[in-house]
Amino acid sequence: MNAFIAFIMGPMVWIAFLIFILGLIFKLVVIIKDVNARESYVYSYLSVKYSLRSIFAWLIPFFPQSTRQSPVFYAISYIFHLLLFIVPVFLMSHIVLVNEAFQLSWFALDDTLADILTVIVVLALVFFAVRRQTVPEVKYLTSFNDYVLLIIVALPFITGFLAYHQFFFYRQMVIAHVISGELVLILIPFSKFSHMVMAPLTRAYMGSEFGNVRHAKDW
Amino acid sequence: MTRTLVFMGFILFLFTAVVAFSNTEPGTDELERLDTSAFEKPQRPGAVFGHDDHNEMAGIEDCDVCHHVYDGKNRVEGESSEDSPCSECHSLKANPENLISLSVAYHKRCRNCHFETNKGPVLCGECHIK
Amino acid sequence: MPKETTTEDVPIVKQKNTDEAVEAGLARLTPERIKTTINQVLENETGPKFKAYVETCMHCGLCAEACLYFLSNDRDPSYSPAGKVKQTIWEMLEKKGDVSTDFLRRAVHIAHTECNVCKRCSMYCPFGIDIAYLMLMVRRICHKLEITPLYIQDTVNSHSATMNQMWVKEDEWIDTLQWQEEDAREEFENLRIPLDKVGADIMYSVIAPEPKFQAGLIYQAATIMHAAGIDWTMPSSPGWDNSNMAMFTGDNEISGRIARAFYETAARLKVKRIVMGECGHAFRSIYDVGNRWVGWAMPPFEVVHAIEFYHQLLTSGRITIADKYKKTVTLHDPCNVSRGRGLHDMAREVTNMVCDSFIEMTPNREHNYCCGAGGGVINCGPPYKGERMINNRVKAEQLKATGAEVLIAPCHNCHSGLEDIVHHYDLNMEVKFLGDIIFETMEKKIFNPGD
Structure with missing residues (x-):
């Protein structure tokens, strides 16, 4: 059993991160090649200045009109996306592991705080699921896959929470936690999670068209 | 679709239940634990460790397997350090004189051996039992 | 039973109006032709941009708030921008083009009459997905299947035959301009509507409905030009109409021809800039879209919309x-x-x-x-x-x-x-x-x- 744990916490972590990073790079390369071959006009309009203008405008909480029209959803969504990075990256247990492997360390969240933030992430996911059920225009667009995505993201957080508290099946819970975390990383380039890099690209293009050609704001 | 709603509700219930009962777990106080007084603000309880039981089970007779002595970079053969606390050499944070911090020293000492022998606890909560 | 209903999850509840061109077009279609045409457009005429838009949409529904149709129909989700994409593009992709004529009847209705391609939704989508572009792609498919609604198709036919939207004949055009000039001279004694004046500062252009039934607008424009002392001209030949309905039916080939004829007219007259009347889609056609079809990133001429032109005249004091x-x-x-x-x-x-x-x-x-x-x-x-x-x-x-x-x-x-x-x-x-x-x-x- 220890050998299996050594594998999922050792080589498998490397594999997951490599697939995650190389997968995204591969995706970007395919897009750039595709753009060069079929839609090279995109470069005539793409501008760094207006791309960044649009992306930053949309990063400021409650700056775009859209965010002010659906404040609850956006607030929860902002917090959720921030915590999605903050909790795993600044979790003490994770930093301890990185520290042991690479002698690197950085600021760590207090365990109790991280615990609360984890619950918030899961509650946000529950909110998204309920919203998919109850808001007609969202329900209309929702397919089974959208729930699968929510569950996949929820898994590492739920298992991490249960493992931290050592309620039951501790060993199995940690194993499930590690594997589900790696699953999320591996899936990012090949699923809708890729909006992590695609959204800035589509935003950049729309921002460039609005800035360069339309001379108007797009937020 | 209602099933998903029920499922989500169940998870929510699980969370609340689990949080509500989390402080009432009995029976861990009597366990023999490692002394954590050298740490400033320990986030986890000290690792559960029964010295004699462990060594008997693991068949360890030489003290310097764990209580080693290092001279600069090299281990000093035949000498052991069971009379001084680990924190005497392993400072809280790694520094040029001692590259291995106290917590890393503990973790690696126990876990590496458990991985090598494929026996014993290797996950955080298996030693830092609540 | 053959797989007739395309729509387990997208029921065609609304049997909406169509017109005879749509119905006759649908009657001509065969399943093979539908499939080949859709796939041909989706495979050969779209690229990474289309793919990114379809793949990146997280189905969040925030675009709904932007849409006049959604809001006016008591927030009926089938009118939301992404809802329209679901009922058209998503299903075409999912079924790999294997869709029924009932599906297409609904698709042509959505793309042509339930979306103004105004792009307001792109400002409400956090990712800036261009849903109007996707709707125009549906129209392109409808065009290739020859099921474009009758009245708008007629304007495209007119464009194709006469280079203007309203079947205005060449002599009628010139005659209308001279008639307006003559009327205006009663108010402004030496007013001219100069035709084909090579090297003029400004080519003034209008859409075909103006000579067809709103000639008074040309009169007004001429008096403003006159009072401001502008060196201007209007072309006498086809290419005077700056409108472009083909741009909206997905008839990109004719759309390009129209834009080309227009720019070439301005080039022939060697004008410094093009000023156009108060029309929005015509502005889009010569400022943003038509130029792309003829290979220019931006228009080959300075294109000035009436709003900007009036602003210049008023702030410079040329008209008071x-x-x-x-x-x-x-x-x-x-x-x-x-x-x-x-x-x-x-x-x-x-x-x-x-x-x-x-x-x-x-x-x-x-x-x-x-x-x-x-x-x-x-x-x-x-x-x-x-x-x-x-x-x-x-x-x-x-x-x-x-x-x-x-x-x-x-x-x-x-x-x-x-x-x-x-x-x-x-x-x-x-x-x-x-x-x-x-x-x-x-x-x-x-x-x-x-x-």
Whole structure:
């Protein structure tokens, strides 16, 4: 059993991160090649200045009109996306592991705080699921896959929470936690999670068209 | 679709239940634990460790397997350090004189051996039992 | 039983109006032709941009809030922007083009009459997904399947045969200009509408409905040009019409021909810039879209919309306002010149320079609600007018809330659509162009060369 744990916490972590990073790079390369071959006009309009203008405008909480029209959803969504990075990256247990492997360390969240933030992430996911059920225009667009995505993201957080508290099946819970975390990383380039890099690209293009050609704001 | 709603509700219930009962777990106080007084603000309880039981089970007779002595970079053969606390050499944070911090020293000492022998606890909560 | 209903999860609940061209077109289709055409367009005419838009959408539904159709139909999800994509593109992709004629009847209805391609939704999508582009892709498919609605297809046919939208013959065009010149000379004794004046500063261009049934607008424009002492000309040959309905039916080949004829006319006359009347879609056609079809990133000429031109004339003092307009006015921002060119602030300045009391409508500027007519929707004609009025309810409420007596709409499509709304909802408002008010309020100077 220890050998299996050594594998999922050792080589498998490397594999997951490599697939995650190389997968995204591969995706970007395919897009750039595709753009060069079929839609090279995109470069005539793409501008760094207006791309960044649009992306930053949309990063400021409650700056775009859209965010002010659906404040609850956006607030929860902002917090959720921030915590999605903050909790795993600044979790003490994770930093301890990185520290042991690479002698690197950085600021760590207090365990109790991280615990609360984890619950918030899961509650946000529950909110998204309920919203998919109850808001007609969202329900209309929702397919089974959208729930699968929510569950996949929820898994590492739920298992991490249960493992931290050592309620039951501790060993199995940690194993499930590690594997589900790696699953999320591996899936990012090949699923809708890729909006992590695609959204800035589509935003950049729309921002460039609005800035360069339309001379108007797009937020 | 209602099933998903029920499922989500169940998870929510699980969370609340689990949080509500989390402080009432009995029976861990009597366990023999490692002394954590050298740490400033320990986030986890000290690792559960029964010295004699462990060594008997693991068949360890030489003290310097764990209580080693290092001279600069090299281990000093035949000498052991069971009379001084680990924190005497392993400072809280790694520094040029001692590259291995106290917590890393503990973790690696126990876990590496458990991985090598494929026996014993290797996950955080298996030693830092609540 | 053959797989007839395409739509387990997208029930075709609404059997909406269509017209004879759509029905006749659908009757001609075979499953093979549908499949080949759809796949040919999706595979050969789309690229990474299309793919990114379809793949990146997280189905969050935030675009719904942007759409006039969604809001006017009591938040019916099938009218939300992404909802329209679901009922068209998503299913075409999922079924790999294997869709029924019932599906296509619904698709052509959605793409042609339930979306103005105004791009407001792109400003509400956090990812900036261009849903209007996806709807235009549906129209492109409909065009290739020859199921484009009758009335708008007729305008494209006219473009193809005459290079103008309204079957205006060459002699009728020249005759109309001379008639307007003659009338105007009673007011301004030496006014000219100079035809084919090579090397003039400005080529003035209009859309075909102006000579066809709104010739007075050409009269007004001529008097403004005259009073301001502008060195201008209008072309006598085909290529004078700056409108482009093919742009809205997905007939990209004809769209490119129209744009090319237009730019070539301006090139032949060696003008410094093109000034155009108060039309939004025509502006989009020669400023943003047509140039791309003929291989220019930006238009080969400086293209100036009437709003900007009036602004220049007023701020430089070339025309002066004798007596400001007294009635209360409000301003509708057309998508193609506000969201499409950022002229909304200039439009307000012009309005304030010529009117006494300006009332803002909300939302406004880039965020203004669409008129409900543009993007080729009104051009689909009478079969769809009743629905259009229902789909424009929120626009009517927005107009009513201003309480203004006069509604300024510096765009032909908006103008016609808003007139329909005003009548249908009994809003008791006059719809006017900026040019109407400038003509009414300016000093009628008689320009003498050398002054």
